[in-house]
Each structure stands twice: as C-alpha cells, then as structure tokens.
Amino acid sequence: MENYLSQNKKKIIESIRNSMVFIALIVLFIIFAVTLKDVGKGFADQGNLWNIIRQTALIAILGVGMSFSLGAGQIDLSQGSIVAVTSLVTALVLRSYGLVPALIAGLGVGVFVGALNGILIAYLGMPAFLATLGTQIVFGGVARTITSLKSIPIVDEFFKIVFGGGNVGTIPVLVIWMFAIIIFGHILLVKMPFGRKVLAIGGNAKSAFYSGINVKRTIFIVMVFSGVLAAFAGILWAGRYGGGRYSIGEGAEVSAIAASVLGGTSIMGGIASILGATAGAIMIGMIDSALVMYGLDVYQQMIVRGIVIIIAVATTHKRRDI
C-alpha cells in the first residue's frame, strides 16, 4: 500500500513537472502584464500579443521538427541554414517561374538537406550533432553564395498575404499555419504509429530494433520531416519579410531546441511534446518582447534571455545523474 501511495505521489510530481512549462507561461504572462502595463499600450495589449505569437510562429514550427529529431535521440542543427537557403530559392524561383514551382523548389531544399542529414546519420552512422553541424555550415555557405549576399525581394502580393503578412479576420495567416502544423505534429507524435516508433527509438533503439521497427528508415524520415518543416518555415519567413536573405533564420535552431527542451522534450531522446515545445516557443517570444519593453538593448537582452532559459530548464527538466 505504501508503495502505491508513493507511486501516486511520484505521478503527481511528474505531472506537475510535465505541465510546468504551461504554469511558467501563465506566471510570466501575469508578471509581464502587471509590471509593463504602463509601457506603451501595455504588455497585455491585443496587438502586442498577436505580435508575439506572430514572432513565435516560425520558431514553433521549427520546434515541431526539432521535437521529432530530439525525441528520436537525434538533433537537427541545420534548420537555420535550411530556412535561409529556402527563403532565397523560393524568392528566386517565384520571380522567374511563379508560385507553384517556387513552393516545390523551396520545400525541395528541405527534402534535399533533410535526406542528406538522414543518410549521414541513419545509413552512414554519423552522430546527428556532427552530421547536422556539418550541413548547417555547408548550407550556411550556400545561402551566402547563391546570390552573393544579395537579398531577393518578393513582389508577388498574393504570396506575401498567404505565406506571411496576411490576416484572416483578426487572425494572422502565420498563426493559422502555425496551429495547423502543430496540430498535425501533435497527432503524428501521439496518435500515429510513426510518432510512437520515433519515441521508442529515442528510448532504446535496440529494443525498437528487436521489436521489428526499421530504425534506420524511421530516423531517415524524421530528418527529412525536420528539413521539410524548416523549409516551410523558410517560405513563411520570406513571405513575412517580403524577400529572401542569407541571414534569415540564423541561429533559429538554437531557439527551437530551447523551446523544445523547455516544453519537456528530453535532449537524450525518448520523450517529446509538441504542445510543450509550442508553449516553450511562446514563452521565449514573450520574454523577448518584455525585455524590449523594459528598455534593454539587444546585448542586455541576450544576457537576460540566456539566464531565463537556464532557470526555466533547471526548474522544468528532470535532473539526471551524471
């Protein structure tokens, strides 16, 4: 009986820990709303909140792909470079060939880089950290090379509305895309065989293998999936900023990792949460916005953001024995 009691206790503690990111989100929101209510229209102003979510959307989409790769015990550091290359390729193809070819080419970048990552990791046995660090650097170079550092503007208004700045009623298009992808990612992770196989591999690849799961193919697909989502984020980024540029998405993968880990995804694999990652992304967005409103300059923001992330991870993450 005692055993069951302590087990229940453990369960409660665990469920609190699992929802920690949502609690933290609310607590931070209240703190910011109260302390910043006299700055401009105030932190809790509807316009400001939409703005935060709009800024968050792209990180949240990357976070979906990142949750899958982390959940499988891998990582994808090439996301930021994929975003940059995609924004340029989409803008270039859009200018010369039109919308559909532009989307195909843009997503093609994600498929290509993701497949490359997948081959390196799953079939050549490279550690994901190093393989995707390599592709991050290579495609960061590609982004700087294809247009010799020049930005490519997008003039197609339809593209800019559908894939970036537009609104449906009061809801930004970006937010609709974000929720569509989050819902899809969430269902894929928790209700479809693919997601459970991914987590099983992250938990113990060997037992997954002995259970008849094609471990290599699954990891390959995870990396392609992460690449395609990064490419889609690149298309949205291009739409939002009205063009492609090599610096778009730079360092975004780090924010995506932070968002995922804040949301309860284990960096060691086996545990992932899309909804948690989304909350994590929104939290980071909120912090960024609040710091600006507090009047901190860009470099001070960096310092505070780093500290906040460390505190947040320390409180939400289950401690491991080293």
Added chain:
Amino acid sequence: MSEFIIEMKDIVMQFNGVRALDGVDFKLRKGEIRGLVGKNGAGKSTIMKIIQGVYMQTSGQLFIDEKEIPPSMSIKERGKTISMIFQEYSLAGEMTVAQNVFLNFEPLIYGFINDAACAHKVQDFMEGIGVAIDPYTKVRDLSTGDMQLVEITKAIIHNTSVILMDEPTAALDADATKKFFKIIRRLRDEGYSILISTHHLKDIMTVCDSVTVIRDGKVTLDTEIKKTLLKEVISAMLGEAEFKHRKRKARNENAALKPLLEVCSIRSHKRDTPVTFEVYPGEVVGLAGLKGSGRTEIFNNLYGIDPITEGEIVIKGTPVHIKSPQQAIQAGVFLIPENRHTQGLSMMHTLYDNMLLPILSALVKRFLIDDRKGKNVVTELIRSLSIKTPDYNVRISQLSGGNQQKVVVGKALTSKSTVMLMDDPMYGVDIHAKSEIADAIERFTQEGNGVIFVSSELDEIIENCDRVLVIKEGQITEEFKDISGVTEDNLMIAIQ
C-alpha cells in the same frame, strides 16, 4: 608459516534473512590455481565478494596471509594483496595499453606524465609473465583475449599476490582461452595464488590444481584435481536427488505432424558451420550449450539480425526470407532477447508503450492508433501473464525483473508469432515469475505454436523442453529426443 594465503572459517552470509553462505570453510593455497564451482546462485560470487571486501560476512573469520581481516577493512586496503578481475572490461578503448595499466598511478616527470617510463615498465612486467603485447597499442585494437590479459596486468602490476577471476574465459574463443590459461599457469609459477570461478568445468579439470565446489551455500567438495573426476565434481555441484518440481505435460505425439519450422543447413557471415533442425507444432526445443557455444548466434540467424547467406528457413512448409527482425515478425518469429534491459525494453517508457511496440501498425483505425483496442490487448495480457502492476501506464523500470520479463513475453504474444525464440528468458527472475513464464510457454504451445528455448540453467531446460539439442562450438553435437529420461548430469557432461 601457513601454506594458505586465504582462509575462511565458518563464514555465514545472510541477505534479508536468506542464507547465501551457510558455514563455509574455504582455503586458497599459496601458489595454486583453484577452481570455484557451483550453479548460479550457489554462492560463488558471494565468496569472492567477501574476500574482496564488497560484502561484510554476517559471521565467521577471514584470514589473509595468516592475519585476521576485520570485515570492515576497506576494499582499497585489501587491494594491496588482492586483485579482482571483472567480467566486464574496465579498460578505456582509446588509450594505449600502457596508459590503461597505469591509469591513476602515472609516473611523473616535473608534473607531466612520463609515457615512455610507463610503457617501459609495462613491457618489462608483461615480458616477465609471458605476455607479448605492444604497450603502445590502443586497447580497442586488441582482441578480447588480449584485453583480458591487459586487465590482469593492470590488476597485478602494483604487487598484489592473489588474483580472483569471475568467469574469465566467458568471452574468449578456444584459442584465446588456451593462450589465457598458459599465462595463468605462468603466473602461478611466479608465485601468484589464483582463484577462478567458471561454468566451463573442463577448464577447471585441465588448468586448476584444486577445486572447491559449493551448493546452496555449503562446500560440498574440496579436493586436489588429480584426486577427483569430472563426474564427481558435477554430482557435488548438482546434489544427489534433485527432483524436478515441474515437467511439461506430454506433448501432442502425432507422427504425421508436419514441422512448424524447418531450419536447413543455415550459415551466415558470422557463423560458418551449417545447422539443421526442425520444430514441430506444440513443441519446445531446448538449445543447451555454454555461453559462447553459438546458441545466441543461431537465434540471430533466425531473427534476421545476422541474416543467413546459405541454407533455408521454412515455416509451415513455405520458405521464408528473413533479413531483418521486421521480416522475422511478419513470418511469425519473435525473439525474446537475452538482455531485457538493453534489448528487450525501453526502460523509460510505460508498460503500455512497450507491450504494443511490435503491433502499432495493426492497431491503426482511420490513420490513428486505436488506444481503446490497445488498452484491451494490454489489460488482457496483464491478466493472462499475471503481471503485477498498479496499471498499464506504469513506467517499466518500476516493475520487478520478473514482471519486466513477462512484458517482453507479452510483446511476443501480441505480435501473433508462431515460433518464439527465447534466449535465457528466466535469467534473474524469481521462482514465482519463472513458473508463470513456464505457464505462458505451456499455453502458447498448446495452441500449436513452437518454442526454441535457450538457458544457461540446465534444470530450466529439463523442466521446460520436450527435446534438447546440444550446441558446442556452433554445431549441434547431440540430441536428446525425449527429455523425460534426461538428468542435469547427462546434459552437463554433454555440453562440456
């Protein structure tokens, strides 16, 4: 001066009221090689751990070199005389032999590690005991046998005089074993006193000077090797009349029955001796052999982990191609792997997730996993396998070993396999869970399925199998067509 370097007098060791050692008198003579023999759980490693200082005996005295050793004396203090060689290698693969041997004891010049001096000392020392390994080689480039020798060098270079070894040859092939024992004899001639525990009784008979046999925590034989015979050692180990608690119910003896599984002279890259046998519906076939005899390797062939390159696997009259575990499961074969922690289960996940892993795709209804159906499947298995768990969502690491193992068996049952390959399924499992796993085997075979059963414990083979194949060096050397007349002694002699 006493002739004994280690002496135990009337040692009793209790764990939670259970007597693991029950008044043991044990002696290790100076400059001898002594074998320590007994079944798993008889108390071999307890004896070693008391000498080494890992356990404190409940009562009784321990003398090392005539001095009584207080139970509280630390492992480190005892380590000045005694070295223990572990089964798991404790070497760092990326470092050289010399660096490993002197790890944490590096000779320094002006505060810097003197690698050359290290290498010299190691080389001299190894030459002294007849080991020829370049001290500059990286350990990961060595053979398993050579790693074992480096491990010994590392253990004894700091002037110890007693070496305790637990199953030192388990991972070695025949040649490496021979080489290993040559070194051991040389060490004895140099004056080292050596205690070896092993399941390979033939090794004991050829290498050791004397042997101590224990059974159920008591010494049942203590003699010089030249005054005894293998048979005597075995009967001291197993006891006179070990009546079986359990026998399989007689299987369906139908001569017209077609085999369920036919394995026709299969070979693979990693296993080059062809093997042929068959399993009939309702039958449990035992593969008896020592660790390293090739039992697991045959399973790896049948399960597509090491796919066959020659020969044929036929299930219910149809040849099947098994190149991966996935294809094996599709063909109706499921493996319960040797190690449930590293191969069988994902310890961080729930019972539910583990149990359903092999059949996720079968649970899909309109693209989504039907968790209601999943719950029914899992709840039913928890009931039929009597898994003790608060609920199906409990993390697997919170279950006892026996219940964890039942979950692995459950995985095989969910996947609707017709042939279950069980690699030591009762290892580290309590008696109660053992009998429940045996019940599951019984039910599984009554439905016309087949089981291939591997175990290091011969009594488990006798209790659970209908027919036994003896495996030695990757080949089937003998068959016991009917288990009912076979005793543990028969099997023990056959597998040696």
